[in-house]
Amino acid sequence: MLKNHINLKAVLYAAIMVAAMWLGYLLQQLGWFSGCSGAIIPLSPYGLKGIFLSPFLHGSLEHIFGNSVPVFVLIFLLYQFYPFIARQILFLGWILTGFLVWLLPPIDIYTGELNHVCIIGASGIVYVLAFFIFFSGVFRWNMKFLTVSMVVALYYGSLIWGVLPEELFSQLPEPSRVSWQSHLSGATIGILMAFIFRKSGERKVKYIWEFPNYYSEKDDKLWQEYKENHPEDFLELPYKKKENPWEHLDEIRKNQ
Known part of the structure; x- marks a missing residue:
């Protein structure tokens, strides 16, 4: 050791x-x-x-x-x-x-x-x-x-x-x-x-989160805790099915 x-x-x-x-x-x-x-x-x-x-x-x-x-x-x-x-x-x-x-x-x-x-x-x-x-x-x-x-x-x-x-x-x-x-x-x-020699040899390690504009969702513990406790808020939201105009071709012709 x-x-x-x-x-x-x-x-x-x-x-x-x-x-x-x-x-x-x-x-x-x-x-x-x-x-x-x-x-x-x-x-x-x-x-x-x-x-x-x-x-x-x-x-x-x-x-x-x-x-x-x-x-x-x-x-x-x-x-x-x-x-x-x-x-x-x-x-x-x-x-x-x-x-x-x-x-x-x-x-x-x-x-x-x-x-x-x-x-x-x-x-x-x-x-x-x-x-x-x-x-x-x-x-x-x-x-x-x-x-x-x-x-x-x-x-x-x-x-x-x-x-x-x-x-x-x-x-x-x-x-x-x-x-x-x-x-x-x-x-x-x-x-x-x-x-x-103050800048020679081993230097102070600066981690990515020490930079002022850095943000990572993985490092946000409150956000990660919320996601774990409220999984229903992150289910895939329902959406309207995109229409296919070829399915309504006859109807379109009648209107014309």
Whole structure:
């Protein structure tokens, strides 16, 4: 029964992405990626490769655990409900978000000084998918997609606060290590793609009875009920038999 409703490819792709993230974390622990290797370093040519590699790298177990569940859930929802455009959304969102993060100067919001930062983690992808799925349902105004949007808003609505620097909400003893630039970039790209792709893939089905001039007797239940309860009103009505002039030929001749 579930196989008829759940896209197994959606589960597979989500699992592959999470597995790749954990493989990247394992390679980090083995010393394959150390320091800023594989990270996005804003405005540095050396940091461009981080656009592709940074989602697989994480700073701690807490960091990768925090990203694994939303990445799995959101990729599953993307491929389950947007299978025709899921690949474009995932990879375009991934690349564009990473590039936008690379373009944003890492400015300290209090001192205005440029900081040398190395940005890793899959949170940018989380924000791309969460904001795409939510706003795609809104822009399409389709009941099925709106329902998915509400589910995302219910579980991940608090993500909205992540697009702002953490220092604005609490006094921190040291600068926050959370990359609000990744969150803001992902949210922006997600909303833009939801708008651009709003007419792509599955569309809202418009049934014939939704057209203003449509009328079908079969869909008029009151009329059908009346016909069932009053069959005598629909018997064939008596009519006058059409006369045949050849039967009155003699009479016609006499009158002439």
